[in-house]
Amino acid sequence: MRRRPTIRDVASASGVSMGTVSRVAAKSSVVSPETRHRVEQAMRTLGYVPNIAARTMRTNRTKIVGLLLPDLANTVFLLLAKAAERLLGAEGYTLFLYSSERSPTREIEFLELASRYRMDGLIVSLSDETNQSVVEALSKMECPIVLLDRDTPIRADVVFSEHAEAMQRVTAHLIELGHRRIALITAPLGIRPGRERVLGYRAALRDAGLGVDEALIGHDYQTSKYGFSKALEMLRRPVPPTAVIAGGDEIFYGVLRATRQLNLAIPGDVSIVGADNRMLSDVVTPMITIIDRDMEQVGDTAADMLIRRMNGEGGEPVHVHLPSEVILRSSTAKPRPDVV
Amino acid sequence: MRRRPTIRDVASASGVSMGTVSRVAAKSSVVSPETRHRVEQAMRTLGYVPNIAARTMRTNRTKIVGLLLPDLANTVFLLLAKAAERLLGAEGYTLFLYSSERSPTREIEFLELASRYRMDGLIVSLSDETNQSVVEALSKMECPIVLLDRDTPIRADVVFSEHAEAMQRVTAHLIELGHRRIALITAPLGIRPGRERVLGYRAALRDAGLGVDEALIGHDYQTSKYGFSKALEMLRRPVPPTAVIAGGDEIFYGVLRATRQLNLAIPGDVSIVGADNRMLSDVVTPMITIIDRDMEQVGDTAADMLIRRMNGEGGEPVHVHLPSEVILRSSTAKPRPDVV
DNA sequence: GGCTCCAATGAAAACGTCACCATTATATCA
DNA sequence: TGATATAATGGTGACGTTTTCATTGGAGCC
Numbered sequence: 001m002r003r004r005p006t007i008r009d010v011a012s013a014s015g016v017s018m019g020t021v022s023r024v025a026a027k028s029s030v031v032s033p034e035t036r037h038r039v040e041q042a043m044r045t046l047g048y049v050p051n052i053a054a055r056t057m058r059t060n061r062t063k064i065v066g067l068l069l070p071d072l073a074n075t076v077f078l079l080l081a082k083a084a085e086r087l088l089g090a091e092g093y094t095l096f097l098y099s100s101e102r103s104p105t106r107e108i109e110f111l112e113l114a115s116r117y118r119m120d121g122l123i124v125s126l127s128d129e130t131n132q133s134v135v136e137a138l139s140k141m142e143c144p145i146v147l148l149d150r151d152t153p154i155r156a157d158v159v160f161s162e163h164a165e166a167m168q169r170v171t172a173h174l175i176e177l178g179h180r181r182i183a184l185i186t187a188p189l190g191i192r193p194g195r196e197r198v199l200g201y202r203a204a205l206r207d208a209g210l211g212v213d214e215a216l217i218g219h220d221y222q223t224s225k226y227g228f229s230k231a232l233e234m235l236r237r238p239v240p241p242t243a244v245i246a247g248g249d250e251i252f253y254g255v256l257r258a259t260r261q262l263n264l265a266i267p268g269d270v271s272i273v274g275a276d277n278r279m280l281s282d283v284v285t286p287m288i289t290i291i292d293r294d295m296e297q298v299g300d301t302a303a304d305m306l307i308r309r310m311n312g313e314g315g316e317p318v319h320v321h322l323p324s325e326v327i328l329r330s331s332t333a334k335p336r337p338d339v340v
Numbered sequence: 341m342r343r344r345p346t347i348r349d350v351a352s353a354s355g356v357s358m359g360t361v362s363r364v365a366a367k368s369s370v371v372s373p374e375t376r377h378r379v380e381q382a383m384r385t386l387g388y389v390p391n392i393a394a395r396t397m398r399t400n401r402t403k404i405v406g407l408l409l410p411d412l413a414n415t416v417f418l419l420l421a422k423a424a425e426r427l428l429g430a431e432g433y434t435l436f437l438y439s440s441e442r443s444p445t446r447e448i449e450f451l452e453l454a455s456r457y458r459m460d461g462l463i464v465s466l467s468d469e470t471n472q473s474v475v476e477a478l479s480k481m482e483c484p485i486v487l488l489d490r491d492t493p494i495r496a497d498v499v500f501s502e503h504a505e506a507m508q509r510v511t512a513h514l515i516e517l518g519h520r521r522i523a524l525i526t527a528p529l530g531i532r533p534g535r536e537r538v539l540g541y542r543a544a545l546r547d548a549g550l551g552v553d554e555a556l557i558g559h560d561y562q563t564s565k566y567g568f569s570k571a572l573e574m575l576r577r578p579v580p581p582t583a584v585i586a587g588g589d590e591i592f593y594g595v596l597r598a599t600r601q602l603n604l605a606i607p608g609d610v611s612i613v614g615a616d617n618r619m620l621s622d623v624v625t626p627m628i629t630i631i632d633r634d635m636e637q638v639g640d641t642a643a644d645m646l647i648r649r650m651n652g653e654g655g656e657p658v659h660v661h662l663p664s665e666v667i668l669r670s671s672t673a674k675p676r677p678d679v680v
Numbered sequence: 681g682g683c684t685c686c687a688a689t690g691a692a693a694a695c696g697t698c699a700c701c702a703t704t705a706t707a708t709c710a
Numbered sequence: 711t712g713a714t715a716t717a718a719t720g721g722t723g724a725c726g727t728t729t730t731c732a733t734t735g736g737a738g739c740c
Contacts, residue, residue, distance in 0.1 A: 004482070017690045020690075022726095023728090025727090049455040050726090051456075051726055052458070053393045053394075053402070053457075053727090054393075054397055056393035056695090056727090058728045058729080059695090059727080072412060073415060073418055094457075097437045112389075115389040117393075118391065284624065285600050347696065347698090348696080357720040358720085360719060362697065362699085363719090366697095370717065371718075371719085390696090391696055391697070393697090394725090395697055396697090397696075397725045398698045399697080
């Protein structure tokens, strides 16, 4: 296997110095048109490809941005990733995608990777903001970081999504339809979305003067399996809920499977509210009422904030809050008069 | 911002030479237990993190493997990626995930990236094996490559999935149930799975002595939108098909949406066969008959082949063929007697 | 014509690591 | 005891790039 041509080979082939070749390769400073043309010619014939590792050594910049997500199977995160990649790519950054599979161990592995490869910046969605060692590892990072929707003591920019208010609205809507036993299954309280959703849910019940049945709230795991078993358990109670709100993608899957297992009609037997996954909500019969947010906007915002920081912009950490939307569709309706 | 500690700082802090520190960092050769301990101590107090770029310069290995996929939203590819990552990670490789979004331009961008970063190996799933410039760029790469399920003139290892036979079996099954107008919507003929599926489909019809109605075969795009519009068009014909086979994940989504739009009962009005997406097939009512393959096995196989090549194993390109499975469930049944 | 100024290019050092070779200390054996 | 093998460590150059500083040649000006 022959050696890859270097800037030196290109230099001697085109009769200029290495400095000039570098200037052509980086498209940076002034090179006369004739020289530029001659050098580019030589690059093409030799098949020269710049060596990023060497460039990194010299410049201390990798032009790599790491994106840590809890889960790649989740459509919302992919939308976010795509949006962020678009903006970062325009600035010459390459996006390195990593899924923690909701494992703190893997989150730390990612940070280790980011350190070793000297990534220029990170966008991070944690699976558990209460995990001490992850938070500590994160705060020790030397590059700019943008956090996604988490409350931590880390001094970093954060993009928040609004959850409580949307949850309150959709719960109020169910109450207005006549529902009195509304179940909520959502993410653990160890992450902000879980907490906020429960807050909004409780607020709606309180506003309506209704008590909260703690047995109708589940927030243990953010998995399809948990959504399934918890929904099954609730819907099998002697006096089952007439509506189930699923907070988060995986749980939504699980809840749907449970209603099917029990052969329940939606919304005849039970009203269902999902979250985020427009694709699934569109294909399931009937169309599902969902709490939706613009994940592209989240990705754009995060990328934009990160780019500023990587360009050396200083100042206090910035917190941005983005809205959620309730999209009412046919999976939510009045409960059967006999079951209320 | 202070300078990151280097191997030199660790050396002087622990009173040994840089060479020894390097030996400790790389866990490679012999270092006495006491020295190792002292060096590791110094690394921890200084917060030393090895610089991969510098290592790469020296060793000519990045320990990065690129994985090019047409689409990250597709569950099957994620299973594959996860499996490959597990095996490669055990060998110290980091997986760099890239989605081409089925765009040849992005595929070339990926190869460019792989060249510049000097990735050690690639696993590649092309979106169109007939695209000349992509094939050319691919054949110019200097690192080992494993191709996924594509026929190209490139001298590289390939992991094939079996499609024709499974398609033939499931088509035969529908015929046996009494179906005579069976539609097939699948990937373009520009990629192997599309071609193979059409072959298997035709073979089953031929074996049963049935003619092929070309209007019931669609293979133009591998998108949900295409699946939707094509299924809609077919199912609205004066004499519609009694069964629809969807080859590929996105198309499957589209077909499902079409049946819902037309308010068709599955399998009452039309039998449906899906492919690959177990998650969706599980959540939709009724459970969908699918053609399934073990994508973890595909990922494992590809990673294993690549690791061998990266370790310098020579020899002719290896082609592996892996089976597909037909899982019969309740979305396929006898057609209504009156419509046959 | 002599001066300054600027554009274009060249020369060389430095980034952090590893691998080779050299050196030293220690163990082994005849 | 002396010779030799072995284990552990030190010293140093090179990987390919960018960037600073220096140099050159020519244009513009008085």
